[in-house]
Amino acid sequence: MNLSERIESSLTPESLALIRLVKTEAERLNLPLYIVGGSVRDLLLGSVIKDFDLIVEGDAARLADALLRKFGGKVLFHARFGTATWTLDETTSKRLNIPIFQLAEFPPFIDLISARSETYPEPGALPAIKRSTIDDDLRRRDFTVNAMAVRLDGKYYGDLYDPLGGQKDLENKLIRILHPQSFIDDPTRMFRAVRYAVRYQFELESVTQQAAVDAEARAVLSRLSGERIRHEFDLIFEEEKPLVILVALEDLSLIKVIHPALEKVRAMALSHLKKPADEFGKFALPGILSLRQALGWILYLLHLPQADIDTVARRLAFPALLTDSIRAASSLLADLPSFKDWKPSQWTFHLDELPSLSVYAVWLVTSESPLHDYLTKWQHVKPITTGDDLVARGLEPGPKFKDILARLRAARLDGEVGSDIEEEQLLRRLVRQ
Structure with missing residues (x-):
């Protein structure tokens, strides 16, 4: 199957222009070049592709260096993973004769990755990496729908490479792991499986469903670092339907494996997770989290007792500011009944001491008008x-x-x-x- 026409229609003109530059250099160096993973999945689904990874069958650093010498920019090499990031800058603008203001329309960088194989020294550990072929690279991935590649160089431009049946699973709306040990090797794939299933309205294939309830995979998940688990929740909160995803994870009994206190969570509060209206202005965010991630965590945990918030925060290695924001929202929610006869000044002086995002979260779940008045008027x-x-x-x-x-x-x-x-x-x- 050839997807050249879909490539031309699914990428922005600027992304296409960059890919043509990269493929020309790859052809000159005789390095096979592919778009892989989620980009190919979205290409087959007819979605617009905003981000893409390029796999080089060979030395990605060599290709990145050639691009740097010819078109300028900057290159950051990651030797351990066999990757290089080519970033565009003013020198690229000059060499390509592109006005600097137009450069902002181009992808700011391109990741070039050497095709590799991965082996897991023990369940849940980060993998050992070795440069290899495109076939091995696809077989290291999480699901068949993410294990396809489209070749970009020479006469092969647009050819789909699908050794594991990802296209068929897309047509049948199935999420399928590549081998029965997949969730044991990397338990975070269980979260991803559910996330993709909800996003695309797919189902978990039967072997994949069974693997998600495997006792050994759950045991490995329970030992996983807090940072890795928290990152998966961060991604869930960025999805359009985080509540549906978390309910599906509860149905698989995966939430309680992370921490027993999470069984007490009232996830329905996440139905309020949405972008704030302009009248609320901007919120200070805890740590490096996005607005949806920070607000998602606050809404997800604010009904928990303070002691449970603290134990979950320790288990998932929360930044201190995120823990403080969740605690503040929990306290405010519990104390609201005692504030009912307060004057605006009393509300304001009390709420001034709390993170404004915590106040906003409590307003979302209570519709308490003084909270809205504080956020939009009184605090100013x-x-x-x-x-x-x-x-x-x-x-x-x-x-x-x-x-x-x-x-x-x-x-x-x-x-x-x-x-x-x-x-x-x-x-x-x-x-x-």
């Missing part, structure tokens, strides 16, 4: 008076500064003052006191 209310103004009135800097400014802000929030003149009058009374 400030008196016009500043510390410099107080100094100009002869006051010595100290704790009283904070008290006066807080009193002025509270008056603004609670409607005691509605104009700059009224604030000035209140200020005079406070200074006299």
Whole structure:
């Protein structure tokens, strides 16, 4: 089967232009070149391809060096994995005669990867890598639908290479592992299997379904590092239907293997996971997480008791700021009934001490109007008076500064003052006191 026409229609003109540059150099060096994995899967599904990996049957570093010499840019070599990343910059713009502002339309980098085989020294360990053939490279992958390649060089341009039946499984809407030991070698594949099944509305093939409940695979999963498991959840929260994925993982009894406390989670809160409206502005994010990942974790765990949040955080090696954000949301949710008669200033001074993303998460699950008012209005209310103004009135800097400014802000929030003149009058009374 030849997919050259699909390649031309599924990639942006800029991505196609870069691939042509790479394939020309690969042909000159007599290095077979392939698009592989998820890019081929999406190509067959008719999706637009935004990211792609290029596999070189041979030395990827040699190809990257040739591209660097001819077209400029920068290259980062990763010797252990046999990969090289070619990044475009101003020198590429000049050599290709592309205006620098147009360079932003191109993929910022291309990963070039030497075809390799992988062996696992023990279950769950990171694999040992050895340069090999495209056939071995495909056989190291997770599922048949991700184990296809399309050749890009010479007369073979567009030819599909599918030794494991991935195209047929795509047509039959099946997620299939490549061998029965797959989940034992890498238990994170169980999460990926469910994630793909939900995303594409596929089913787990029978052997794959059975492997997901294998006792040895679960034992290896229970010993996996927190960082690796947390990364899989991060990817789940980026999906369109994270709640459906997590329910499917619960149905396979995989969640409790990670930590028993996760059986208490009310995953339904994730039905609220969505991009905030513009009125909420921007949120500070804990660690290197995206907004969906951070908000996903908060929504997923905020109904847990504080002690369980702490044990899950330790098991999954959460960044400290993420743990604090989840704890803050959990406390706020539990304390809400006691705040019902508060004034706007009381709400504001309390919520100012919490991460705004935690406040937003609790508003999503409760629709408590003061939380919305705080996020969209109250937190931005400030008196016009500043510390410099107080100094100009002869006051010595100290704790009283904070008290006066807080009193002025509270008056603004609670409607005691509605104009700059009224604030000035209140200020005079406070200074006299």
